[in-house]
Amino acid sequence: MTxxxxxxxxxxxxxxxxxxxxxxxxxxxxxxxxxxxxxxxxVIVLAVAxxxxxxxxxxxxxxxxxxxxxxxxxxxxxxxxxxxxxLGRDELSRLLFGARTSLTVGxxxxxxxxxxxxxxxSIAAFAGNVTxxxxxxxxxxxxxxVPLETILMRLTDAILSFPVLLLAIALVAVIGxxxxxxxxxxxxxxxxGIARIVYSRMVVxxxxxxxxxxRALGVPAPRIxxxxxxxxxxxxxxxxxxLGIASTILFEATLSFLGVGVPLPTATWxxxxxxxxxxxxxxxxxxxxxxxxxxxxxxxxxxxxxxxADAFDPHRWR
Amino acid sequence: MARHATARRWMAAxxxxxxxxxACTSAATNQPSTGPASSPGASTAxxxxxxxxxxxxxxxxxxxSDIQYFDPAKGYDVVSWPAEKxxxxxxxxxxxxxxxxxxxxxxMPTVSNGGKTYTFKLHSGVKFxxxxxxxxxxxxxxxxVASINRVLDPNLKPSASPVAGGFFGNIVGAADxxxxxxxxxxxxxxxxxxxxxxxxxxxxxxxxxxxxxxxASVLPKEAPHDAAQVATKPIGTGPYVLKAYxxxxxxxxxxxxxxxxxxxxxxxxxxxxxxxxxxAAIQQIQAGQLDLMGDPLPAGSFTQITTDPQYADRLVTHxxxxxxxxxxxxxxxxNGPLSKLAVRQALExxxxxxxxxxxxxxxxxxxxxIFPPDLPGYDPxxxxxxxxxxxxxxxxxxxxxxxxxSSTLYTDxxxxxxxxxxxxxxxxxxxxxxVNIVTEExxxxxxxxxxxxxxxxxxxxxxxxxxxPSDFIDPLLSCATAVQGGANAPLYCNKQVDQMAAQARGETxxxxxxxxxxxxxxxxxxxxxxxxxxxxxxxxxxxxxxNNFQLHxxxxxxxxxxxxxxxx
Numbered sequence: 001m002t003x004x005x006x007x008x009x010x011x012x013x014x015x016x017x018x019x020x021x022x023x024x025x026x027x028x029x030x031x032x033x034x035x036x037x038x039x040x041x042x043v044i045v046l047a048v049a050x051x052x053x054x055x056x057x058x059x060x061x062x063x064x065x066x067x068x069x070x071x072x073x074x075x076x077x078x079x080x081x082x083x084x085x086x087l088g089r090d091e092l093s094r095l096l097f098g099a100r101t102s103l104t105v106g107x108x109x110x111x112x113x114x115x116x117x118x119x120x121x122s123i124a125a126f127a128g129n130v131t132x133x134x135x136x137x138x139x140x141x142x143x144x145x146v147p148l149e150t151i152l153m154r155l156t157d158a159i160l161s162f163p164v165l166l167l168a169i170a171l172v173a174v175i176g177x178x179x180x181x182x183x184x185x186x187x188x189x190x191x192x193g194i195a196r197i198v199y200s201r202m203v204v205x206x207x208x209x210x211x212x213x214x215r216a217l218g219v220p221a222p223r224i225x226x227x228x229x230x231x232x233x234x235x236x237x238x239x240x241x242x243l244g245i246a247s248t249i250l251f252e253a254t255l256s257f258l259g260v261g262v263p264l265p266t267a268t269w270x271x272x273x274x275x276x277x278x279x280x281x282x283x284x285x286x287x288x289x290x291x292x293x294x295x296x297x298x299x300x301x302x303x304x305x306x307x308x309a310d311a312f313d314p315h316r317w318r
Numbered sequence: 319m320a321r322h323a324t325a326r327r328w329m330a331a332x333x334x335x336x337x338x339x340x341a342c343t344s345a346a347t348n349q350p351s352t353g354p355a356s357s358p359g360a361s362t363a364x365x366x367x368x369x370x371x372x373x374x375x376x377x378x379x380x381x382x383s384d385i386q387y388f389d390p391a392k393g394y395d396v397v398s399w400p401a402e403k404x405x406x407x408x409x410x411x412x413x414x415x416x417x418x419x420x421x422x423x424x425x426m427p428t429v430s431n432g433g434k435t436y437t438f439k440l441h442s443g444v445k446f447x448x449x450x451x452x453x454x455x456x457x458x459x460x461x462x463v464a465s466i467n468r469v470l471d472p473n474l475k476p477s478a479s480p481v482a483g484g485f486f487g488n489i490v491g492a493a494d495x496x497x498x499x500x501x502x503x504x505x506x507x508x509x510x511x512x513x514x515x516x517x518x519x520x521x522x523x524x525x526x527x528x529x530x531x532x533x534a535s536v537l538p539k540e541a542p543h544d545a546a547q548v549a550t551k552p553i554g555t556g557p558y559v560l561k562a563y564x565x566x567x568x569x570x571x572x573x574x575x576x577x578x579x580x581x582x583x584x585x586x587x588x589x590x591x592x593x594x595x596x597x598a599a600i601q602q603i604q605a606g607q608l609d610l611m612g613d614p615l616p617a618g619s620f621t622q623i624t625t626d627p628q629y630a631d632r633l634v635t636h637x638x639x640x641x642x643x644x645x646x647x648x649x650x651x652x653n654g655p656l657s658k659l660a661v662r663q664a665l666e667x668x669x670x671x672x673x674x675x676x677x678x679x680x681x682x683x684x685x686x687x688i689f690p691p692d693l694p695g696y697d698p699x700x701x702x703x704x705x706x707x708x709x710x711x712x713x714x715x716x717x718x719x720x721x722x723x724s725s726t727l728y729t730d731x732x733x734x735x736x737x738x739x740x741x742x743x744x745x746x747x748x749x750x751x752x753v754n755i756v757t758e759e760x761x762x763x764x765x766x767x768x769x770x771x772x773x774x775x776x777x778x779x780x781x782x783x784x785x786x787p788s789d790f791i792d793p794l795l796s797c798a799t800a801v802q803g804g805a806n807a808p809l810y811c812n813k814q815v816d817q818m819a820a821q822a823r824g825e826t827x828x829x830x831x832x833x834x835x836x837x838x839x840x841x842x843x844x845x846x847x848x849x850x851x852x853x854x855x856x857x858x859x860x861x862x863x864x865n866n867f868q869l870h871x872x873x874x875x876x877x878x879x880x881x882x883x884x885x886x
Contacts, residue, residue: 061744063673070621071676086617087677087740173762259731264755265740275736278597278618 023235027311036303043297047099055081056090058097058267063088073283083285086276091286094267095293101268102297105183106249112187113248114241117194118233124152124195125202126225153199160192165254172260179262182255186248194240198233205229235312242305246298253294269294373865375882376587379875380594380602381612384566388552389545390535391469391479397612399532400875401590404571406535406554409438409462410526412872414879416692416785418526422457422536422555424512433521433826438462440512444578446538449551449559453576454538457555459508464539467502470495475544484793485528485783490517521824523831527784530872557583557878566593584881600859609861609882612875617734620679623859635857636869637683639690641790642779643848644669644727644742645808649800651771655723662846664713666703668749669849674741678734682852688790688839690853692871695787695835702843710749722750728767729777730760738851739777767807770800776807779854785872787835791819795842808847815841 027033046053056062066088068074073091075083082091127148134142168185175181205211206229214224253270255261262268269290276286385401387393393402411421420426424439440462446454469479470492478496486492490505505517518525528534538553552560555578558571569590573583591608596616600623602608615623623629646665650657671684683691687700714722727742729735736757746753753775758766766772783789793799796819797811815838822834856874860867865883870876 059744061741063670063676063741067676070625071679072621087737173759176756259736259757264736264757265743276618278616278733280618281597282618282622 023311027307030307030310032303033307033311036300036305036307039296039300040304043099043300044103046096047103050093050096050100054090054093054096055079056093058089058093059265061087061089066090073279073286075283075285082289085272085286086279091289094272095269095289097267098269098272098290098293099297101179101262101266102249102252102294105179105186105252105262106245106301109183109186109190109252110241110244110248112183113190113244114194114237115191116187117191118198118230118237120152120156120191121195121198122202122225122230124149124156125199125206126221126229153196156192156195156199159189160196162189164189164251165258168255169258169260177260177263179266182252182261185255186251190244190248190251194237194244197236197240201233201236202229205232235308239305239309239312242301242308246301246305249294249297249301373584373881373884374586375863376589377585377609377864377877377880377882378589378591378607379610379612379877380591380599380608382592382594382596384592385563385569385590387545388549388560388563390532390537391471391474392476392545393532394480396874397590397592399873400612400877401560401569401571402532402535403556403873403876403878404558404588405552405556405560406532406537407444407556408530408532408534408536409440410530412530412870414868414870416871418530421530422462427526431517433523434518436516436518436525437509438514438516440514441578442512444555445576446553446555447559447574447576448553449561451559451572451575454553457536457538458511459514460511461539462514462536463502463506463508465535465537465541466506467495468537468541468543469533470503471543472496472498473543475546479533481531481533485531485533488518488520488522488525490519521826523823523826523828524784524786524788527786531783558588561587568592583878588877603859603861606861606863609864610867610875610880611858613858614681615857615859617679620681620857624679624857629859632860632862632864633857634860634867634869635855636871637691638854638856638874639693639782639785639871640779640854641685641688641690641850642682642738642777642852642854643685643850645767645776645778645848646846647771647774647809648845648847649771649809649811650774654774655717655719656725656774658717659845660713660717661719663703664710664717664749665746665751666846666849667706667710667713668751669742669745669851670705671851672705673745674738674851677737677741678852681855681857683855685850685853687843687850688795688848689787689835690782692785693782693787693790694785695832695839697836697839700836700839700843702840703846703849707745707748714749714751719750722752724752724754725774726756727753727775727777728756728758728763728773730763731757732760735777742777768803768805770802770809773807778807780805782872787832787839788819788823791835791838791842792823795847810842810845810847812841812845815845 062084065079066074066084073084073086073088074080077083080090080092082095085091085094130146130148132144132146134144136142164185171181171185211224211228214228219228252261252268253273256268256270257274259274261270264271272290273287276283279286381397383395383397386395386398388398388401388405390402390406393399407422409421409423410418413419418426420441422441422444424441427436427438429436440457440459444457446457448454466486466489468474470482470486472478472482472495482496487496489503491500491503492505494500495503507515507517509515516525536555537548541548541553557574557577557579559574560569561572562568562570569592571588571590573586577583596611596613597618599608599611599613600616600619603611624633646656646662647654648657648662655661675682675684686702687697689696691698714720727739729739739755739757743753743755767776767778780790780794793805795806795810795815797813797816798804799806800809800811818834818838818841822831822838825831825834856869858869863882865881867880
């Protein structure tokens, strides 16, 4: 009750029960939300069920029945509902397994990025300048002020200004392509956006009256951060995490397209496009299908993310 | 020494790619040019081997990669060589096949001293021409001697020529120049203004072929020993001059109006458009905006173009003197499975080569041994292993690997290599050998396979530098190159084979020599360092304006002989 009293009169009503139900009111009346969630659920179900519903092993090359006499891929047939790719593999099975790669990368990389981003953003805002006592020879102590806030946020800016693709290509050349590396590269870059957003909100919150009150009551800083401040950010984190999945999937597709993504022969949508670019004229199916898969998935996460952003916007509750 | 991505698109890189060959003519009609020509050639230089006539006009050709070097001591890739062939000339050249003819030499050389001394008369009246078209001066024997010494110079910038020792090390005194102990090789002699003599340490049947490579181009003796400076002002005796060059975009070659051979060059200008994607090049040729493409047909439009009757007379094809192969680290550390002969022999049976030929739309001939068709020494009866996965499995079990083993297979990222290794992966998996695929950018991959034990398995190809079987044995499968920086990726070293190769090299009877190389080939295949898979077949499309374009068995793109149809 104390916290709520203190919060009264400020804008930070998001975390109260009324706010949540209002958000839901907006959400359930938003068709984007229903369309987005339906598509997200569909993609996830297809990805999870891929081993069950895929008609073939996605990596199996059907050299006799999957390629025509000229050695070109064949179009849709009973055995291969969406035809085959340039190695005679089943296109539908590769699309389904490609969803697994995309979602794995999208969700794992994005979860890591969100955790790191929230941690860096809130520590920077809350820790500010940290004074560290250093023991000197002779028993004297020296107080050194570490501008943690500046260091963390300038680091974020520095990473934001990295040429990400070049970095990824260089890392692949040195370390070698792998799924882990793709996730690491994406997460290693993506957290910066969330960190900046969280930081900007935190800077406002750290001086809010309810925080001052908590401090005055002697609540330790980590507890204030976790119990009193972070709940205000759940909405914004949810929105950016959802939108982040979309950009992560796209980034993975870009890396795979450039040949520095997940190693062969693992099916990924980006690689499916790049391997068949030369066929855009003679067999556009091979480029269009994985392109559509990427588009639909990203659209789904974007619709969902936008709907969440609208719902958590207090201006929409009137 | 011509390493290449086995690809339709050749990556011009470092030591990369080089020559190709293969012939429009059949193997039977090919003149092996291996024996030293012992009589002075009958006629003066017959120049470009073609029936083309001067028509003027501008020809344009598109390439994926840029010209790496305008310096013939350095250039070793499929774009630099055709460019160098326009600007520079050598003492010797090939006819439309693989027969050696004089070019800057006035007739074939006299051979003496048991095949160790070659004496060349030079053609008189050959002029060096500046890029602006003005004449510098006439060429003489000093320029020939200085040009070869230049290739040997260890201080050449940015780095020494990749073939200084390999190609020219047999010249007396060359080793001292390469080691930095002398400025000039004592075996390179000016006899008079128009006579030069080459003294060799050992008789070598391939030496005249080396004098026909662009590395043996004749530059003015004052040419700087710096590739960057040469690139700003390349001076040669060739039919074209470099009029303009914009890195990454275009090189313009203009006709040399002072060319020493009457009736040439045939065109006013040749434009190299570089950095052009294959699919874009095909469309531009179809639209008449481009005349030639320096890269073969891309996979996506391959069938469409090769089966459409309207392109039938504009499709140019030939089989390259090339072998693409899967190699194994024959000295795999820690007693690894690939170090065992029985394992490697088993894997020789595991690869479905016909399937790989199908994947590349039939752009190739199945390879069972090392030497390609059209290479002297090719043995059509050499089929030591056949496709039989059951047998491969049984042999692996007998060798102590009933459940197979795991390994890593490397290749480059250029199509169709990533596709081919995926097919190889499935073949190997079928006999129980599980491989992970790693694809790397070509230069990185090349560095890897030239570093011992960094690639247990790899997929790569080799084009000839000159039409002689020694070019497939000495650089690729000898103990001397099974070292850091050597092209012997499987680290294959069999002392007995080395001895056979040394004997074959010195053999002067051409028939005995080729027989010796066939024996070497059999001995190596018995040791199974490679699974040869295909000899590439080249398909390309030309515009309706192009007259008399043929792929040359050694040069592939020899643009000196191309002209345009009258009125186009």
